[in-house]
Amino acid sequence: xxxxxxxxxxxxxxxxxxxxxxxxxxxxxxxxxxxxxxxxxxxxxxxxxxxxxxxxxxxxxxxxxxxxxxxxxxxxxxxxxxxxxxxxxxxxxxxxxxxxxxxxxxxxxxxxxxxxxxxxxxxxxxxxxxxxxxxxxxxxxxxxxxxxxxxxxxxxxxxxxxxxxxxxxxxxxxxxxxxxxxxxxxxxxxxxxxxxxxxxxxxxxxxxxxxxxxxxxxxxxxxxxxxxxxxxxxxxxxxxxxxxxxxxxxxxxxxxxxxxxxxxxxxxxxxxxxxxxxxxxxxxxxxxxxxxxxxxxxxxxxxxxxxxxxxxxxxxxxxxxxxxxxxxxxxxxxxxxxxxx
Amino acid sequence: xxxxxxxxxxxxxxxxxxxxxxxxxxxxxxxxxxxxxxxxxxxxxxxxxxxxxxxxxxxxxxxxxxxxxxxxxxxxxxxxxxxxxxxxxxxxxxxxxxxxxxxxxxxxxxxxxxxxxxxxxxxxxxxxxxxxxxxxxxxxxxxxxxxxxxxxxxxxxxxxxxxxxxxxxxxxxxxxxxxxxxxxxxxxxxxxxxxxxxxxxxxxxxxxxxxxxxxxxxxxxxxxxxxxxxxxxxxxxxxxxxxxxxx
Ligand SMILES: [Zn+2]
Ligand SMILES: [Zn+2]
Ligand SMILES: [Zn+2]
Ligand SMILES: [Zn+2]
Numbered sequence: 001x002x003x004x005x006x007x008x009x010x011x012x013x014x015x016x017x018x019x020x021x022x023x024x025x026x027x028x029x030x031x032x033x034x035x036x037x038x039x040x041x042x043x044x045x046x047x048x049x050x051x052x053x054x055x056x057x058x059x060x061x062x063x064x065x066x067x068x069x070x071x072x073x074x075x076x077x078x079x080x081x082x083x084x085x086x087x088x089x090x091x092x093x094x095x096x097x098x099x100x101x102x103x104x105x106x107x108x109x110x111x112x113x114x115x116x117x118x119x120x121x122x123x124x125x126x127x128x129x130x131x132x133x134x135x136x137x138x139x140x141x142x143x144x145x146x147x148x149x150x151x152x153x154x155x156x157x158x159x160x161x162x163x164x165x166x167x168x169x170x171x172x173x174x175x176x177x178x179x180x181x182x183x184x185x186x187x188x189x190x191x192x193x194x195x196x197x198x199x200x201x202x203x204x205x206x207x208x209x210x211x212x213x214x215x216x217x218x219x220x221x222x223x224x225x226x227x228x229x230x231x232x233x234x235x236x237x238x239x240x241x242x243x244x245x246x247x248x249x250x251x252x253x254x255x256x257x258x259x260x261x262x263x264x265x266x267x268x269x270x271x272x273x274x275x276x277x278x279x280x281x282x283x284x285x286x287x288x289x290x291x292x293x294x295x296x297x298x299x300x301x302x303x304x305x306x307x308x309x310x311x312x313x314x315x316x317x318x319x320x321x322x323x324x325x326x327x328x329x330x331x332x333x334x335x336x337x338x339x340x341x
Numbered sequence: 342x343x344x345x346x347x348x349x350x351x352x353x354x355x356x357x358x359x360x361x362x363x364x365x366x367x368x369x370x371x372x373x374x375x376x377x378x379x380x381x382x383x384x385x386x387x388x389x390x391x392x393x394x395x396x397x398x399x400x401x402x403x404x405x406x407x408x409x410x411x412x413x414x415x416x417x418x419x420x421x422x423x424x425x426x427x428x429x430x431x432x433x434x435x436x437x438x439x440x441x442x443x444x445x446x447x448x449x450x451x452x453x454x455x456x457x458x459x460x461x462x463x464x465x466x467x468x469x470x471x472x473x474x475x476x477x478x479x480x481x482x483x484x485x486x487x488x489x490x491x492x493x494x495x496x497x498x499x500x501x502x503x504x505x506x507x508x509x510x511x512x513x514x515x516x517x518x519x520x521x522x523x524x525x526x527x528x529x530x531x532x533x534x535x536x537x538x539x540x541x542x543x544x545x546x547x548x549x550x551x552x553x554x555x556x557x558x559x560x561x562x563x564x565x566x567x568x569x570x571x572x573x574x575x576x577x578x579x580x581x582x583x584x585x586x587x588x
Contacts, residue, residue, distance in 0.1 A: 033433040149454060156445035159432040163497070166396040166426075168419030168449040206435075214481040216437040282518040286473050300476065311476030313484035 004239055012133050013125035013192055013235050013245065019140035020189040020201065021231030025209070025223035026147045027181045028202025032210075033158040039076070039179070040199035042095040043186045046072035048102030048195050051120050056109045061120075062132050066139075066187045072098065073179035081172050123194035123246025125235055136188045143181055143188070154178055155216060192235060194246035200253060201227060208257040211264035226256050276318040278309055285309060285316070346374040348407075349505045349536045350395060355404035357387075357394030363402050364390040365560045372505065372538055377531045377550055380540045382557035388540050391557060392507050395538075396424050409504055420449050423503030425494045427510045431482045439485070439493050440465050440478045446500040468500035473526050488519020492526060505536040512546040520546050544568075 004010050031037055050068025054061035072094060079090050106117050119127050128136075147154065157164045157174045165171045182202070189198040209222035234249025241248070285291055285302040292303040301308040301319045308319040348371045356366035365387035372378055382388040393399040395406070397419070406413040409421060416422075423446075431442055444457065444465050451461075469478045472492040477485065482493055491511055498506055511527070512520055527550045531537065541547060544554075554571040556564035564574050 029435060033435040035434045152445065152448055152457070153453060155432075155437070155441070156448050159435075159437070159442070159445065160426070160428070162398060163424060163426055164445075166398055166419065166422075166424045167446065167501075210436055214436055214438065215479070216432070216435060216441050219436055284473060284519075284522045286475070287470075311480075313477070313480050314486040314489060 004236070008130075009126050009128065010235075010239060012128040012130060013239075014232060015133055016128045016136050016188075016192045017231040017235040017245075017249070018228060019136050020185070020192060020198075021228035022224060023140045023143040023188055024185050024198070024201040024231075025205040025227035026144060026220065027178070027185045029206045029209075029216075029220055029223055030147075030154050030158045030178050031182065031202060032206045033155070034178075037203045038199065040182050040186060040202045041196075042076070042091060042098075043069050043072055043179075043183050044190075044195035044198050045095040045102075046098035047183070047186050047190060048120065049098040049105070050102075051190070051195070052102040052105035052109075055116070056105050060132075062135055062187060062190070065190060066184065068098075069183035069186050070180050073183040074176055077172070077176045077179045081175070118244075119194070120190060121194050121196045122244045123190075123192050123197065123249070125192065125238055125245045128191040132191065136191075139184050139188050143184055146177070146181060150174070150177070151220075192231065192245050193249055194244070197246040197250050200250040201231060204250070204253040204257050205230060208253075208260035211257075211260040222260075226253070226260070230256060275312065276320075277312075278304075278307065278316040278318050281309070281316045285311065346376075347410075348372065349374050349376075349409060350538070351405070351407045353405040355394070355406050356402040357390050357399045358402055359390075359399055361400070361402070363560070364399070365394075365557060366403075368404070368562055370555060370562065370565070372536060374504075374536055375534045376553055377527075377535075377537045377539070378553045378555055379544060379547055379551040380538055380555050380557060381542060381544065383542070386557045387560045388557040389509060392509060392538065392540050395507060396422060418450070420446070420501035421504050423498030423501065423506040425491075425498045425506060425508040425511060427513060428490070428494060431490055431493060436481050436483065438479050439469060439474055439482055439496070442482055442493055443468055443496045443500050446497040450501055464500050464502075468496040471499055471526070471530070472496035473522060486516070486519055488515040488523050491515060491519075491523060495526065499530075505538065506530070508537065508539045508541075510541055511539060512541060512543050524550060 028040070031039055047065040047069040050065035051061040053068065054064035075094065076091060103117065110116055153169060153174055157169060157171050158178070161171055185202060186195065186198050189201060193201055205223045205226040206219070208226050209219040212222050213219040230253035231249050234252045235245050237243070237252065238245040238248040283289070285304070287293070289302070294301045294303060294308065296308070296310065296319060299310055301310045309316040310319045350370070350372040352368045352370040355368045356363040358364040368391060380388045380392065390399045394401055395408070395413070397413070401413060408416050431437070444461070446468070447457070447461050447464065466475070466478065469475055472495045474489065474492055474496060477489065482490060485493065495508070495511070512523060515523060524546055527537070527547065531550050539547060539551070544551070551568060554564065554566065554568055555562060556571070564571060566574070
C-alpha cells in the first residue's frame with residue numbers, strides 16, 4: 001500500500017482524483033436539479049475535439065480541451081435559451097461532431113494505434129503530469145469557490161427559472177456560468193476518469209445523496225463525501241487491479257449509490273414504523289387555531305381532544321408520552337373518533 | 342378606505358403578448374394599496390398573459406404600465422412585485438426544505454457575493470409562519486401536500502415584503518381541506534393590508550377575501566367592479582345571450 005504513494009504518477013493521480021471528487025458533485029447537483037444529467041456527457045464529447053486539436057498542433061491537450069469545452073458550453077446555453085426542437089438537434093450535432101472530430105484528428109496524427117485515445121476516453125492513472133496537476137488544482141479551486149459563493153443563486157435558477165427571472169435574477173448569465181463550470185469539471189476529470197465517463201461522477205454521487213438527505217444542504221455534503229470516496233477509492237483500486245481508473249471510479253460510485261438506496265430505504269422504513277400517524281387529519285394546527293400548544297423538544301405539539309399532535313411532513317404525528325405499543329385498543333377507538341371530527 | 346389609496350399598479354391602454362403578437366390589449370386597470378383583486382376569465386382569455394406582463398415574463402407591447410409610479414421597464418427592484426406561480430414541482434430534481442425554497446425569494450435583494458444575514462433568516466421564518474407553515478420549515482417540500490406546497494410559494498413571494506402579490510391560480514388542484522387553510526392564509530394577508538391580484542377561475546374559494554373583480558375575455562377587460570356588481574353582470578349576460586353563464 002505505502003509503495004503506491006511513493007510512485008510519482010500515483011501521487012499525481014490521487015491528488016487529481018481528490019480534486020475532481022470534490023468539484024464534480026458540487027457542479028453536478030445543479031445539473032440533477034435542472035434534469036440535465038446528460039449535459040456533462042455532451043461536453044465530454046466536445047472536449048475530445050479540443051484534446052485532438054491539442055495533440056495535432058502540439059499544444060497542451062488540457063488547455064485546448066478547456067477552451068473547446070467552455071465554448072461548447074456557452075453555445076449550448078444560448079441554443080437552449082433560444083428555442084426548442086432546433087436547439088435539441090443542434091446539441092446532437094455539437095456532441096457527435098465533437099467526438100467524431102476528436103477521433104478522426106487523433107487518428108490522423110497518431111496513426112491507428114489507439115492507446116492514447118482510450119486513456120482520454122476512459123481515464124488512466126499513469127497520465128497525469130505534474131504541470132497538469134497544478135492546472136487541475138487551480139481549476140478545482142475555482143469550481144469549488146464559485147459554486148460555494150453562488151450556490152443560492154444557482155439553486156434558485158435551477159429550481160424555478162421563471163420565478164428567478166420574475167424576481168430579477170440574471171437567469172441566462174447564471175445558466176451560462178453553470179454550463180462553463182460543467183465544462184471546466186469535464187477537463188479536470190479528463191485524465192483520471194476520462195471524457196466518456198466524467199458525467200457519471202457529477203451525477204451518480206448526487207443521485208446517492210438524494211437518498212440520504214432531506215435538504216439541499218445535506219445533499220450537497222453527502223454528494224461531496226461520496227464523490228471523493230469514489231474517485232480516490234477508484235484510483236487506489238485501479239492501481240491494484242490494473243484496470244482503467246475511470247471505469248473503476250464509476251463502478252464504485254454506482255455501488256455506493258446502491259448502498260445509499262438501501263440505507264435510505266431502511267431508514268425511512270424504520271422511521272415509519274416508529275411513528276404513529278394521526279389518520280385523516282383535516283384540520284391544520286397553528287398559532288390561534290384554538291388548540292393548546294405544548295413545546296416538545298425542537299417542535300410544538302398541539303393538544304387535540306386528548307391527543308398530542310405534531311406536524312410531520314404533509315401530515316400529523318401522534319406524540320404520546322408513551323411509545324406507540326403502549327396504546328391500548330380502547331385508545332385506538334378514541335383516536336379514530338377524534339381524527340374524523 | 343375613504344380617501345383613495347395610492348395606486349400600486351396602473352395600466353393605461355396596455356397590451357401584452359409573445360413574440361410581438363398581443364394576447365391582451367387595451368387594458369386600463371388600477372390596483373390600489375390594500376386592494377384584493379380577482380382576475381377572472383376562461384382559459385386562453387389572456388388573464389395569465391396580463392399578470393405575466395407585470396412580471397416581465399410576457400412582452401409589454403404598448404400602452405403604459407407603472408408599478409409604484411415607476412414605468413415597469415425601469416423598476417429597479419423586481420421583488421417589489423411578489424409572484425406566486427402555479428407549479429407542480431417546487432425545486433426540480435433535488436430535495437430541499439421549505440426554508441431553503443423560501444430563502445430564494447430574498448436573493449435578488451442582495452449582491453451575489455453577500456451571504457444571507459441573520460435578518461434574512463428571520464425574514465424567512467416570519468414568511469413561513471405567515472403562510473401557516475412554521476411547524477414545517479425544515480421538512481422536505483416534496484413530502485408536503487399540494488396545498489402546503491402552494492403556501493410555500495406564497496411564503497417565498499412574501500419574504501421580500503413585496504408591495505403587491507400576484508398569484509396564478511393559488512387554489513387550483515388543492516383538496517378541499519387545504520383550500521380552507523389556504524383561504525384563511527389569504528384572508529389574514531388581506532386583513533394585514535397586503536395588496537393582491539389573484540388569477541383564478543374558482544371565485545367561491547376566495548369568498549370574503551376578494552374586494553374587486555376584473556374579468557378578462559378574448560384579450561380584453563370585460564368587467565371591473567365589486568363582487569356584487571359581478572353577480573349582476575353575470576346575470577345580465579346570461580339573460581341577454583340566452584345562455585347560462587357557466588363560469
Ligand atoms: Zn388546532
Ligand atoms: Zn412532539
Ligand atoms: Zn390534531
Ligand atoms: Zn409522520
